[in-house]
Amino acid sequence: MKLTCDEATTICDKSQYGEASLWDKIKLNIHIFLCKNCGTYSKQNVVMTKCFNKHKEVIKKEERCLGDEEKKTMEQEVLEKL
Amino acid sequence: MTQKIHKLSPNDWIKLHADYLFNYTISRVNNHEVAKDLVQETFFAGLKAKDNFQGKASERTWLISILKRKIIDHYRKINSAKAKAEVKMNFYSDGEREGEWIEERVPSSWVNNIEKSIENEELSVALEKCIGNLPKKYAMVFRMKTIQDFGTEEICKELNITSSNLWVIIHRARTQLRKCMEVNWFNN
Known part of the structure; x- marks a missing residue:
């Protein structure tokens, strides 16, 4: 029933991905009620998730593909081994 | 209904699959050079193993299965002591x-x-x-x-x-x- 701070913050992390069970969340809330540090962590964790989502938008916009030159070199090397 | 037998055409691998494999890899390793190397190694491994290809899966699926193993190897390497x-x-x-x-x-x-x-x-x-x-x-x-x-x-x-x-x-x-x-x- 009683959680350590390590366990409580792990549940807190899981819940950021919607993967904490109801029972886990109840235990987490009891822990947070009694533990100021984990309360701070929990509040800031929501902010961290917002940061990660912002970062995700930036990453998704980036072009991530091979350059034409790189592909040409790769093609040559593959054909050589053929 | 007869099952379609797939064939490999290594001459067209870069044209057909390089971008797809690269995208697949970069979303996992997040490093351009590392991703490029893994894709290239995948093509090399594919050439070496091409006689084992039975044609049950598509060429791309087969290449991805090789790439997956390359990514696991990479993960193991970075998971060192x-x-x-x-x-x-x-x-x-x-x-x-x-x-x-x-x-x-x-x-x-x-x-x-x-x-x-x-x-x-x-x-x-x-x-x-x-x-x-x-x-x-x-x-x-x-x-x-x-x-x-x-x-x-x-x-x-x-x-x-x-x-x-x-x-x-x-x-x-x-x-x-x-x-x-x-x-x-x-x-x-």
């Missing part, structure tokens, strides 16, 4: 205080305006730096889960780890990132 030693602990791992916060890792309150901080365009740069400070294995799992939105089960299967392994990694990555952003962003 040295990589493990880099992890910063946030909680006491044994003794009377097991599971409690280590004093200097305790979260402190943030002085900067949070809303403003999140809207700042530099956020991404700061965050990327912090992710770059994580042990490579942690960064890889964290990125797959948080930035690329892969499911827990998918990551576990792909990297051959258990879901409790995954959550330990995510937890340590997130507490470390929180600390890094606290120092370099929210209290800077």
